[in-house]
Amino acid sequence: MSIKFLLICSLLGLLSVAQADLKFGFYVKTCPKAENIVFQYVREHIPHAPSLAAALLRMHFHDCFVRGCDASVLLNSTSKIPAEKTSPPNLSLRGFDFIDKIKSLIEEECPGVVSCADIISLVARDSVLVIGGPFWNVPTGRRDGLISNATEALNNIPAPTFNFTALTKSFASKGLDVTDLFLLSGAHTIGVSHCSSFSNRLYNFTGKGDQDPALDPFYAANLKKNKCKVPNDNTTIVEMDPGSFKTFDLGYYKLLLKRRGLFQSDAALTTDVVTKSSIIKLVSSPLEVFFKEFAMSMEKMGRIEVLTGSSGEIRKNCAVVNS
Template sequence: MWKLLSMATLYLLITLLLAHSATTALSLQVHFYSESCPRVEIIVQQVVQRHFQQDPSVPAGLLRLHFHDCFVRGCDGSVLIDSTDDNIAEKEAPPNLTLRTYDVIDEINTELEKECSGVVSCADMLALAARDGVALAGGPAYALPTGRRDGTVSTLADAHLPSPSFSVDQALAAFQSVNLDLVDLTTLLGAHSMGLCHCGFFIDRLYDYKGSGSPDPTMEPNVLNTLQQKCPPHLVTIDNITEDSIVFMNQVSSTPFHFDNSLYHASLNEKAVLQIDQELAFTDVTSKLAAQYANNPGTFLNQFAKSMIKLGSIGVLTGQEGEIRLNCRVVNNATSNSSTANFGPEN
């Protein structure tokens, strides 16, 4: 009996170890493509750098594209998929209509298909491009685990994203739903130190804050005046297209396309553009973190790298899950989406 029990226990242990090894083998890892496509990171970096030299706002665009991808169905490149006759893709959802830098990913996709066709996922291309964009803009350069696979489903109905007008509590609930915490929230918002912002994302703060008919009283007067001059109270619609002005996300820095810790200075001095950024100054934990990051940029950069790696690990597909899309805009089997299409309104 003891021998039988021992053999059964041994068999169970071996099975568990093998399962653990398989899971580990299928997880993300640094230099995942070292043998299958050794130049992948060089190619991605070169393409991003070319676009960055022509347009310094590219890093912010790539970072936002990556964030929006990871928050819907995980980091599976689904935000890159175009709509078809029988499916409306997530990029058509209102929060995604202002996304850009798709052309950067398209070029990376083309170059990598020449180098090693069918090997590198679009999800990894996007994650690497966002990482390289941050580094080119002055942010941290960090080793990024890769090995993501691409999703085959992208529907408008799935695109639920945190709003820039959220409170910290509302934003935290959204972050916690994808296994990110308050430190990640406070840290990742630091990316708002660079780039551009559409007036529509904060116009209520300028004229009708929370339905009061007045501006947000927490906004510093000079910043409020500047933004009111650039963002009229009523957005103009021409041929059913809303003309939405664009301003610098960073109103306190002379280098609006540089990645740094200036968002926290803006928040603590009531000069943040977005409501969620300004809210950081008004809760106990986030205000302490904001002060720490404002006073110690090295601490911020170090944590930003950690939070970006954590963001890039949300809901990833690995191993034999998903696919490696040959064209980032189209699933390999174009009918994959049709059975899951949902044309109803967002909930």
């Protein structure tokens, strides 16, 4: 038996152990009330601020795409390294205080046991569930990362200007396929955006003061008249799914088929024949089908490059590493 073969077997063994550490009911003995504390806080507060559900779901996505689901998005900058929070894709993130409050409640119950990474994952799921969206399984046992780098966020989080090729490459680098891409994009059904994230499609698509031909002209005219009245408006908010942006439904996909997705990355989903066909099929299916498939992709995303076992740490304060 070769040394190379033994090394491969050892590596596979370590990987399987790491996966085994992420499991349902991870805190059942060490902090049995943890998941209920999260859910009760979410159930009490999200109905009064339903738009926060989209923000917390987005935070989970942005966290997992940089160094995996390790709560690195929550860390503050150090004197040497600007944190992910300060990176352009994350400047509009919100809900950090929401996570901090839940963390403090859990710390009172069982200090130093539950990771910030697990809290983000649970909060994202519970927030969507409370506003009437799908439930998905959240195995726990994630540990918190020690590094947060703004440049890594800029390099890893898919941009709203991405075309289909760039999107599939980005998702593939995280172990997600094309199906995960168009299903996870469905989170935009409850999302909002600043005009500045897509105003180039309205005012200067190719640098010649033109409009993106892929965007429905009537919709573009309405946006310019009633919402994004000037280029690069950083304050005005536009719903990704106008008419039902507080409801987790199929409205986002229906708008894509009408060429009314806000981002280039939204419109890109219909430029691939197979993906467009899948969207058409999804739209004509019962809502429960979308819920079930979205749930599977969310659980898959929640496992990206997780730290388990003795890797990382359990932060006492989600914004700083333990001293």
